[in-house]
Amino acid sequence: GGLSTIGVEQAKGAELAVKQINETGGVIGGKPGVLGRPVKLLLEDTESKVATGLAKAKKLVERDKVHILNGIIMSSISMAIQGYIKEKKTPFINSGSGNEEIVHPPHCGRYFFKGTYGNPQVVLAAQYGAKKHGGRWYFIADNYSWGYNCTKFFKQAIQRVAKLEVLGEDFPPFNSDNYAPYITKIKAANPDGVAIGVCGGGYARFIKQARQMGLKTFFHHNFYSRPDVKAAGDAALGMTAGTNFLIENPNVPRSKKFAEDFKAFTGDYPGGSGADGFNSIEVICKAIHEAGSTDPEKIVDALENISFKDGIITPVYQFRKCDHMATFAVYTTEVVKDSKYQYDSKLIEEAKEPDQLITPCGKTGCEESMKKG
Structure with a gap:
């Protein structure tokens, strides 16, 4: 699929x-x-x-x-x-x-x-871009539950480190072929950063089409996906992304x-x-x-x-x-060219409080459903 x-x-x-x-x-x-x-x-x-x-x-x-x-x-x-x-x-x-x-x-x-x-963890990687580039952001994500959830937590993460100004948000259909209408709107808004929650085949397509249309704005993707970054090629260079895995x-x-x-x-x-x-x-x-x-x-x-x-x-x-949610270290990485790995996720920083947006235990509402029987 x-x-x-x-x-x-x-x-x-x-x-x-x-x-x-x-x-x-x-x-x-x-x-x-x-x-x-x-x-x-x-x-x-x-x-x-x-x-x-x-x-x-x-x-x-x-x-x-x-x-x-x-x-x-x-x-x-x-x-x-x-x-x-x-x-x-x-x-x-x-x-x-x-x-x-x-x-x-x-x-x-x-x-x-x-x-x-989950999104409450990995979106913390966007805080680096907000601190470096500013709080004026445009959000684009897939039009289904993950995309909306991703955008919600992107905003929460950025608000913790910058004065967030939402310049726009769009939710194109999952796995779209043409992102040009959305890219045109992003260019007109001229944000400090674009928070991306697009996955599947759209991951590489959005990045490539945006750069081909001359959009030079700072990009941050929800998660680093090596196959999709390779498909995007040089268009993905300089983009940051969240991850829990580093090769080194x-x-x-x-x-x-x-x-x-x-x-x-x-x-x-x-x-x-x-x-x-x-x-x-x-x-x-x-x-x-x-x-x-x-x-x-x-x-x-x-x-x-x-x-x-x-x-x-x-x-x-x-x-x-x-x-029953696993907990992780969360890393902000930047897409770079590498002689060994071709395209790699270079470590920028590790989130200091990876659980800051997670619902605390005792407030999940899951307690009864966790019991035996």
Whole structure:
């Protein structure tokens, strides 16, 4: 579907993690596999469609008898599956949706875990641009729940460091081919910065079309996507973006080794989606190993208590017990050309308070749905 650039990379990360665990035990250590058994990965394509995604989830649970579900990028598909897994009591780690609404009522629940960062976290990277360039911003994002959610939190993040003036906001259809009408409006507004929440094929198309039309304004994208930046080419240079993954991260020693392994496996270096796919499989396998069982209740208990200190993304990976949202370090990066990586995300700064926009535990409204039974 429209999110294939992200989805394919995420799937490759998952495949690599399964390969390593089945060959050597990977991060689990000891014997190959988990609990003396090989890990079996079944891949299905949602085609970026809610009905298709839900049907594929039902097939995996009811026909294939999987022990746990993983993946999904579009939050609307995730929400549909979350309603289903509550009934089936099947654990599900979402490793691709940025919309934090998936961990709010009525979607949160004991069997669901949000394994990648959400908009309240990653938008903090926009604060760098606001401090450097000013508070007059134009917002453009996809016309569905993630895009609106992204824009809402962009504004909150910028307001904390600058006097925000919203010069305009547009929500073009997801995966649009022509962004010229919106770019014309942005040029006329002459903002200090453009906050971008456009994903899928539109990620690269918007950036390329904007630069081709002579828009030289500072760009900040919600998240760094290596495949999409490569598709945009030099038009993306100088753009900043948020991420939780760095190929070379002094605080996460395994990140560079993972990147080299990913390149050997796929022919290219990973971005955040590949890292999320790999990380989620490692987390799942560690939880099953620590649970000593594939019983869903024991897997959920292990995930709630996991403290993963040897991962590839963040120094300590864990889930909040109040809503099962993973917490991360958040990095502001700039797209640069690199002789080794071709296009890379150069670290500018790390957010000092990565939880400043997250709903505090005790106020999530998810407490009852987290209980057993």
